[in-house]
Amino acid sequence: MEGILFPHGVPEGRESLSAYRSRGGYEALGKALQASPKELIKIVSDAGLRGRGGAGFPTGKKWQFTREAPEQPRYLIVNGGEDEPGSKKDRVLLENLPHLVLEGAILGAYAIGATKIYLYINAQYDAATQSINDAIAEAKNAGYLGKNILGRGFDLDIEVTAAPHNYVAGEDTAVIEVIEGKKAWPRQKPPFPVTVGLFGKPTLVNNVETLANVAPIALRGADWYGKFGTTESSGTMIFSLNDDVNRPGVYELPFGTPLRYLIEECGGGMKNGKKIKAIMPAAPSSAFLPADKIDTPLDPNSMRDAGSALGCGVVRLIPKGTCIVEEVLKISEFFTAESCGQCPACRMETSTLTMMLKKVQAGQGGQPILEQFGKILAFNKGKGFCSLIGMPGPPIESALKLFPADFAAHLTTGNCPEN
Amino acid sequence: MTELQKRIDDKGLTDVEVKSYMCFGACQEGPNIVLYPEKNWYAKVKVEDLDEITEHLAGGPHVQRLDTIDSSLKELIYQLLDTGVM
Numbered sequence: 001m002e003g004i005l006f007p008h009g010v011p012e013g014r015e016s017l018s019a020y021r022s023r024g025g026y027e028a029l030g031k032a033l034q035a036s037p038k039e040l041i042k043i044v045s046d047a048g049l050r051g052r053g054g055a056g057f058p059t060g061k062k063w064q065f066t067r068e069a070p071e072q073p074r075y076l077i078v079n080g081g082e083d084e085p086g087s088k089k090d091r092v093l094l095e096n097l098p099h100l101v102l103e104g105a106i107l108g109a110y111a112i113g114a115t116k117i118y119l120y121i122n123a124q125y126d127a128a129t130q131s132i133n134d135a136i137a138e139a140k141n142a143g144y145l146g147k148n149i150l151g152r153g154f155d156l157d158i159e160v161t162a163a164p165h166n167y168v169a170g171e172d173t174a175v176i177e178v179i180e181g182k183k184a185w186p187r188q189k190p191p192f193p194v195t196v197g198l199f200g201k202p203t204l205v206n207n208v209e210t211l212a213n214v215a216p217i218a219l220r221g222a223d224w225y226g227k228f229g230t231t232e233s234s235g236t237m238i239f240s241l242n243d244d245v246n247r248p249g250v251y252e253l254p255f256g257t258p259l260r261y262l263i264e265e266c267g268g269g270m271k272n273g274k275k276i277k278a279i280m281p282a283a284p285s286s287a288f289l290p291a292d293k294i295d296t297p298l299d300p301n302s303m304r305d306a307g308s309a310l311g312c313g314v315v316r317l318i319p320k321g322t323c324i325v326e327e328v329l330k331i332s333e334f335f336t337a338e339s340c341g342q343c344p345a346c347r348m349e350t351s352t353l354t355m356m357l358k359k360v361q362a363g364q365g366g367q368p369i370l371e372q373f374g375k376i377l378a379f380n381k382g383k384g385f386c387s388l389i390g391m392p393g394p395p396i397e398s399a400l401k402l403f404p405a406d407f408a409a410h411l412t413t414g415n416c417p418e419n
Numbered sequence: 420m421t422e423l424q425k426r427i428d429d430k431g432l433t434d435v436e437v438k439s440y441m442c443f444g445a446c447q448e449g450p451n452i453v454l455y456p457e458k459n460w461y462a463k464v465k466v467e468d469l470d471e472i473t474e475h476l477a478g479g480p481h482v483q484r485l486d487t488i489d490s491s492l493k494e495l496i497y498q499l500l501d502t503g504v505m
């Protein structure tokens with residue numbers, strides 16, 4: 001089946017404005033501006049589009065909340081912070097399909113009545129930033145941005161901001177802080193950005209991939225979109241595979257495609273013919289799945305039923321012969337390092353978990369130490385300004401449940417059973 | 420810390436060790452002093468409070484006014500200390 005974002009496979013180079021237009025580019029904008037913003041929000045809601053930034057919030061609903069916020073002006077932020085280890089989907093979209101992203105953002109801005117778009121792009125993405133800047137210039141020339149867009153009296157300004165290279169800087173309220181010129185510290189919520197966001201004004205923050213879906217939906221309609229995916233999760237999602245498979249890359253697949261298809265058909269199976277020990281469908285913060293769940297469909301509900309999550313689609317495979325204690329220690333160290341440090345609970349949780357895992361790895365503490373993991377996680381659940389505090393839990397708890405032998409071996413011998 | 424150590428030395432308390440610890444998750448309530456293994460937690464401690472705390476260590480009364488930390492956090496941290504995790 002053809003894709004929505006990559007109708008002809010992952011594009012090799014950057015798509016020019018003329019190439020984009022020759023396949024219907026900016027027709028959705030022309031069409032939408034003939035109708036009311038309300039109608040556009042309805043199409044996106046009917047399509048069932050959900051956020052691809054990790055939380056899967058219904059996009060139409062978020063647009064409506066922002067539209068209904070009484071304050072003016074309103075802003076739209078395109079979140080291309082993308083600092084999730086191994087994620088590259090937003091970079092590919094920004095770099096190769098800049099007009100697809102831009103048209104989606106302009107449509108979103110029209111829907112919510114925004115006067116300005118902020119494109120927030122990972123500071124390390126030089127080519128993507130260049131590509132988007134060129135696209136902005138082209139779009140302005142063509143009358144898709146600026147004053148009186150397509151003669152319909154809609155004015156829209158746009159600005160590019162560099163996203164600092166740290167994980168929390170992609171959290172929506174941290175994004176807002178950075179654009180305001182402050183450090184990337186998430187804000188306490190509520191209020192949510194849809195009512196009190198950038199400079200205190202209603203702000204829509206959407207992921208790059210979410211917005212890239214908007215122009216195709218607006219052009220072809222909710223029914224067409226619903227032909228992709230499952231009844232509960234329509235559409236496609238871009239998955240990122242990394243060095244653990246033979247063919248690393250990004251792959252767009254309809255929701256509901258079996259995980260096995262992604263790993264074997266797209267990724268060409270595990271490198272060096274290794275066998276799978278565990279699968280992490282949303283690295284680094286999802287629960288591990290055992291290898292026998294390889295036929296789980298790639299959609300949020302099926303993943304939840306299988307005991308994990310889909311997140312933003314960075315699928316990691318843990319080969320047999322890998323010590324799971326060491327894997328979760330690395331993950332825990334990542335969250336300890338990335339915790340912004342403003343919430344005492346998050347600091348305590350992440351640093352204590354890492355220290356405990358180090359003890360387990362070194363064979364200290366005995367069985368009682370294992371019982372403390374769940375207590376620390378339960379105690380800190382829901383605390384902290386952002387959801388990072390909840391991220392180390394699923395990997396650690398699933399590892400304890402699925403691979404108790406690895407932990408036991410470390411505790412009794414101080415050595416890894418897999419080495 | 421040096422102030423506390425000085426008072427303890429002055430009192431001649433030889434079985435008390437003063438040391439800094441990793442984060443207990445209550446820095447907003449700090450500075451914190453946890454007496455362990457007897458499990459007393461004093462928060463928002465000021466230099467003026469140290470005499471009373473030293474008294475307590477020497478067998479004096481519990482300093483109720485500084486005992487403000489949420490009991491569930493206390494319980495968690497005491498457990499971690501008990502299992503030797505911290």
Ligand SMILES: Cc1cc2nc3c(=O)[nH]c(=O)nc-3n(C[C@H](O)[C@H](O)[C@H](O)COP(=O)(O)O)c2cc1C
Pocket residue numbers: 050051052053054055056057062079080081082083084167168169170171172173205206207208210211386387388
């Ligand atoms: C620690 C942390 C990091 C995040 N990083 C990103 C990111 O890099 N890109 C992104 O789009 N969303 C990220 N998010 C999610 C955003 O807060 C927000 O939910 C998202 O941008 C909303 O867009 P969506 O509704 O289109 O998914 C992150 C969240 C957390 C808690």
Ligand code: FES
Pocket residue numbers: 168185186338339340341342343346384385386387388389
């Ligand atoms: S608020 Fe600091 S890591 Fe979440």
